[in-house]
Amino acid sequence: MAEPASPPEEPARPAFEGVKAVEGNGSYVGLTYDKLDITASVDRVRSPKAGAVVLFIGTTRDNFEGKSVTTLEYTTYVPLALRSLSAIVSSLKSTVNPSLHAISIIHRLGIVPIGEDSIVISLSTSHRTEGWRIAEECLELVKEKVEIWKREWFVDGGIWRANRDGAKGVTETVSSSEAEIPVELLEQADR
Amino acid sequence: MSARCLELVHSNIFKILQCKPDLQTNQYSNLLAGTLVTAMADTFKVLYFAAASTYTGKAEDSIPGPMPVSKLFAHLEDKYPGFRKKVLTSCALSVNLDYVDLIEDGEMEIQNGDEVGIIPPVSSG
Numbered sequence: 001m002a003e004p005a006s007p008p009e010e011p012a013r014p015a016f017e018g019v020k021a022v023e024g025n026g027s028y029v030g031l032t033y034d035k036l037d038i039t040a041s042v043d044r045v046r047s048p049k050a051g052a053v054v055l056f057i058g059t060t061r062d063n064f065e066g067k068s069v070t071t072l073e074y075t076t077y078v079p080l081a082l083r084s085l086s087a088i089v090s091s092l093k094s095t096v097n098p099s100l101h102a103i104s105i106i107h108r109l110g111i112v113p114i115g116e117d118s119i120v121i122s123l124s125t126s127h128r129t130e131g132w133r134i135a136e137e138c139l140e141l142v143k144e145k146v147e148i149w150k151r152e153w154f155v156d157g158g159i160w161r162a163n164r165d166g167a168k169g170v171t172e173t174v175s176s177s178e179a180e181i182p183v184e185l186l187e188q189a190d191r
Numbered sequence: 192m193s194a195r196c197l198e199l200v201h202s203n204i205f206k207i208l209q210c211k212p213d214l215q216t217n218q219y220s221n222l223l224a225g226t227l228v229t230a231m232a233d234t235f236k237v238l239y240f241a242a243a244s245t246y247t248g249k250a251e252d253s254i255p256g257p258m259p260v261s262k263l264f265a266h267l268e269d270k271y272p273g274f275r276k277k278v279l280t281s282c283a284l285s286v287n288l289d290y291v292d293l294i295e296d297g298e299m300e301i302q303n304g305d306e307v308g309i310i311p312p313v314s315s316g
Contacts, residue, residue: 107315143314147308148314149313151241160245161283161314
């Protein structure tokens with residue numbers, strides 16, 4: 001076994017520049033290595049038919065259960081993540097939620113400095129109650145399904161985090177400790 | 192060129208002409224060249240993400256196909272000892288962006304030119 005690795009001095013080069021997005025019909029999903037623009041996310045979903053805009057911002061924490069996190073990075077499978085994000089907004093915008101006017105999800109990739117934003121979800125609804133509910137449902141679906149992975153670096157190495165152990169395609173039972181895989185190799189090819 | 196390759200090329204030419212009837216000759220040649228490269232490939236691509244990429248030290252591999260879905264994890268275990276127990280056991284598999292079930296779709300053949308994704312448990316947010 002190799003010694004515990006430390007985060008790369010130079011972050012992996014972004015796989016693309018700007019935003020990779022799929023949009024249309026009141027829906028927007030995007031991935032970017034850039035800082036997230038909250039105002040743009042809110043403006044994107046404004047609608048004269050709406051009485052409420054709900055905004056959720058996920059930020060990067062400096063600890064995991066009390067243990068100091070020094071660096072945090074996200075990686076993804078771009079076409080599959082965009083497909084899954086699109087499927088989520090389509091399902092939320094279906095007839096189940098007729099008062100959802102517009103919705104936007106954008107997730108940041110690469111190294112995200114502690115305290116900065118990793119995900120912004122914004123949506124507009126006729127009334128606030130369904131807005132809160134749909135925003136929560138949306139976040140849960142994203143965390144469960146979208147092909148984005150978070151690696152947390154501690155002083156003594158890194159761990160690929162799992163939102164839910166073996167959420168997909170599990171062939172054997174895995175314990176939670178096995179689902180967190182220590183990083184033993186410094187080289188991380190980011191896509 | 193195998194019968195399957197020819198079939199692939201024919202169906203792609205048909206699709207190209209259907210979607211883009213006003214295509215310029217050079218654009219058409221480029222698309223056709225891409226199609227031919229895929230159809231004549233003698234390997235399929237396996238993409239590694241997160242823990243899978245860390246374990247292999249790579250972003251991807253090219254593996255000679257065709258190969259049934261059920262054989263892939265054993266093949267990768269031979270290539271990277273310990274990979275199955277430490278990583279693959281909790282991973283899902285996508286073929287050309289569609290998830291496949293390791294057991295139900297076990298007989299399905301991964302074709303040369305296909306893109307296979309090794310998908311560890313996700314952790315966005």
